Amino acid sequence: MRSSFLLTAALLLAASPAAAAPTCSWQAAWASAQMAPEGNNVLPAGTLTDATLRQIVRPSLGGKAVRVRVSNVFGRAPLTIDAASIAHAAGNDSARVRAGTVRALTFGGATGVTVPPGAEWLSDPVTLPVAAFDDLAVSIHLPADPDGQTSHPGSRATSWIVKGAATAAADLAGATGTDHWFQLSGVDVERCAAPGGVVAFGDSITDGYGVKPNTNARWTDGLAKRLGGRAAVLNLGIGGNRVLLDGLGPSAMARFDRDVLGQAGAKHLIVLEGINDIGVLTREQPATPAAHRALVAGVTGAYAQMVARARAHGMTVHLATIMPFASNAYYHPGAAIEADRQAINAWIRTAGNADHVIDFDRIMRDPARPDRLAPGYDSGDGLHPSIAGYAAMAAAVDVAALR
Template sequence: MIRWLLVSAALMSATPVLAQTCPWRAAWGSSQLKPDAANALPAGALTDTTLRQIVRLSIAGKRLRVRVSNAFGDTPLHITAATLARSASNSTARIADGSLRSLRFAGQAGAVIPSGADWLSDPVDLPVAAFGDMAVSLHVAQVPASQTAHPGSRATSWVVRGDATAAADLPAATPIERWYLLSGIEVESCAARDGVVVLGDSITDGRGSTTDGNDRWTDVLARRLGGRAAVINQGIGGNRVLLDGLGPSAMARLDRDVLALPGVGHLIVLEGVNDLGTLGRDRQPSAAEYRDLVARLTGAYAQIVARARARGLKVHGATILPFASNEYYHPGADAEAARQAINAWIRTPGHFDSVIDLDRVTRDPKRPDRLLPAYDTGDGLHPNPAGFRAMAEAVPLEALR
């Protein structure tokens, strides 16, 4: 008996203690699309070029990996070198001393990314704090004629000829306010809670925010969460729920932009104003056409909720902001009635797991079909930074726990 106990104790002491494995979590992301002529770089502009792009993570981590995208390329994308570093200043191309890390792809210095695909780098050790700015540098040897990009970055990136991925600064680089080929950064984290992804249009993308200021409403929400949970902005300017336009529709991009993200537990949906606006932009639709749009749009919301809940996400519906004074869409009484009907559906208990009533906090009490003047950029559609703060402060944080 004593011998058996001694043997058992020896076996137990010899059993290795396994290191704790922390889950991968999305820490930053951007929705990709095929840019239009106004936002695409000239043909050949990315060949033998280094792109240095500055992005801000909303949670901390010690190991990171980068997701490069060729989602809309028509041929393979050739990346020959890539690096990750802490940014010294998010309005310059400088990187912080001692922070440069080479990125590898399956152990190789580069990768050939197939058409339509995203590609994860190997993990690298690089401690970063919540709200740390990161510089991702990609040397592109060969790029598809059909580009993959995110035009509405509201952040400065840098382009220079040759392989400058290891350079501490890029004084000869050309600044651009767009992101290309970069769709996400993930961190290993046991400390962070499940993240929040926001599916939206230009209001979420940050039209009306300050370049390099990180004052979109999603940025303010992330700061309210204090780095305890990531907020991933998947807004596209001009995006619609039902139809493609500037980027794929919300329904078409749900899997790639939301359901494929690791470590996400909540989805906020703020889309629909462009569906309403484009219906009546060039003609006067009938009331019946607006009623049909309401039925199709709310049906699409229900589809989003069902698909996200099947993946274990809680889905939060944000009401559509007022836009009656917008001269681009020039909505009339029928469009406003449709907006009210859609918002009533969103507010109905059970349709979403919770409601974020952004209509209530951004409307003018004297003219509730219009944005409050203090929150209006001047176009009657897009909030300014003060409006974005009000939107973020209207999110009930207890619903995101």
């Protein structure tokens, strides 16, 4: 009788959730928003012909295996990559990698891949233990220039280019540095813990305007440090981006599915975008009262769309208020523009429109002149935060709401 009882108890214990092995899944650890580069951000013709491109990225989540996502979203023709690798970088300011860490990447078992125009492609998984905030070097060899580059110009990180096939090399002697990312949109890790990724979706303030290369001083970097590797913070900002219309990069609404809903394991969305929509309205000439009303309705309507679509994918949505910029010389906003900002922020703060509100406006404004950034948080242009301002933004986020 006693042996039967013990056997039954053992079987129940083995079947209980507490005794089950943890579920492992792929989770985005680093990501970057893609666009077609313009002007000086475009690599000169022939730069990537028979060239190895080594790019340094810093995931904010660790795992036991990795996979890489290459991108040809803005390509006009198929993109051929004939070799690729991933390794631990020796540092984030050189092309060197740590000895013994280079892992060749494959795609469906093949050493190379041809990515259709408008598409992205995941590599096969490769075993490479990664800790949060390890610098990784992703190397690809391209036999020919992409027909239409896909890029993230505001990388605030140095990438390295050298002629020839050198994806397995420990260093790239004679490599040329460029502070942009190309044809690379994500790194996922395999992790045996519940997913909780945070997508930071925005414009240049999220992208990190004013942050020097390789210093990792964006507000998203500070937030990731506060989360301590428990969840990834994925920076999907684009400098100059707008909510409603294309400008520098596709609009927030146009890129939402790829940049937000396409991130493996993302459970939280932070939206900080709209300042460029507001500023552009009257930059060249005054706007009618009807145009101001339409702008407010358009931006808040887009926010509502983002909230609904993110919630439908099981995400919690945190809307951030738009910070003041009355002293910015580029947009030279007047009273009507400030009224638009206040109206949009009032909508964000209205209960029920989001799951949580991050009131960056309250934290960052000058108490004496609330239509302007506080002097200590102003980079000098009246719009973008200083490094101290970015740190204050990171500190203002309620990390308990991200758990």
